[in-house]
Amino acid sequence: MSTIEEPVKRGHCPRCRGPIPMSKGIFASDFRCERCGVRLFVSGPYVRIIGVLSVLVGWLLVWTLGIRGFFFVCLFALLAPFPVIFVMVRVAPHVLRPVFVFLKPGTLTTLRLGNGPGRELF
Numbered sequence: 288m289s290t291i292e293e294p295v296k297r298g299h300c301p302r303c304r305g306p307i308p309m310s311k312g313i314f315a316s317d318f319r320c321e322r323c324g325v326r327l328f329v330s331g332p333y334v335r336i337i338g339v340l341s342v343l344v345g346w347l348l349v350w351t352l353g354i355r356g357f358f359f360v361c362l363f364a365l366l367a368p369f370p371v372i373f374v375m376v377r378v379a380p381h382v383l384r385p386v387f388v389f390l391k392p393g394t395l396t397t398l399r400l401g402n403g404p405g406r407e408l409f
């Protein structure tokens with residue numbers, strides 16, 4: 288018997304290994320696995336890629352719509368990513384299933400040494 292666990296597949300629960308139905312609800316802060324009830328988060332790199340792609344597509348939309356002038360470019364460049372991310376969170380999980388993690392991704396890592404949220408799950 289091997290002690291090495293198989294890696295968790297994309298779109299599956301890291302605890303029970305069951306498939307997770309894709310919806311925009313997977314991005315909610317209180318999302319839980321339907322089978323085992325563990326609180327899950329979409330991995331940080333996946334969320335960051337969706338954010339960056341939304342900004343780039345939003346800026347591309349501003350550019351292709353022919354919006355020119357410093358004021359309008361700044362205004363629409365700030366506003367355009369929001370409708371794009373509205374669509375991205377609904378479409379992206381069906382195109383590329385995310386990896387789920389137990390801990391909320393953040394900008395800082397505590398190497399799981401802290402007593403923060405999610406620690407009680409282990």
Ligand SMILES: [Zn+2]
Binds near residue numbers: 304305321
């Ligand atoms: Zn589960």
